[in-house]
Amino acid sequence: MAFSARVSSPAISTINVTPLVDVLLVLLIIFMITAPVITHKIRTDLPQPGRTTATDNVDPIRLSIQADGSMTWNDALITDAQLGAQLSLAASRSQQPELRIDAADGAQYQAVAHVLSQAKSQGMARIDFVGH
Template structure:
């Protein structure tokens, strides 16, 4: 809507420019530019672990073999038998850098079980072997 201000005859042609089509064209162009601008994303690059198909209990840094007083052998907290222990030790040998193997027998564990575990470890050819928890033997004997 417009309002006429000032003196003007009705027969005289209107000298003002009609800006409605110009504004419509400008709005359409503005919307077209907004649509064609790519969405700006802020990404942070992180290295996620790669999932593997096999459920392996082999840690690439260190692994722990424990023998409790009942004779149960555990590999990183998971009970295993001697055959599984041998498989896990072979998997550690296949890694590019051999992880450290820590052996922690219970002071009251049977000698024969500890001896069998040590025989499996020796046959596997582990290079980095250490006994942990030796302080638990201080007050046993």
């Protein structure tokens, strides 16, 4: 058996981009699927320039959310059912107090989001977060 060597064949000098395009299309599909899941839309009421707020003598409400999910309303332990009633009473006042939410470092996002949704649904307009 004799093998013949092709001396005159030119070397392939082009890059095969097909695998690169396949990988990029897979990454594009992954980002298109995960991007709507990552973004959360929350309506925030930012202060407007030139608006003055009247200072009132209503004491703010301190609502603490612990890491285990328990809540305290002005340092008194409160359940989820009592929270809705207390928020309803606070929202119906003539001068609505400010709700200051203090979430612990290990508090679950779902618990904080649930408190926010309850406060908004009861009509609380002044909600702030307190940091440590």
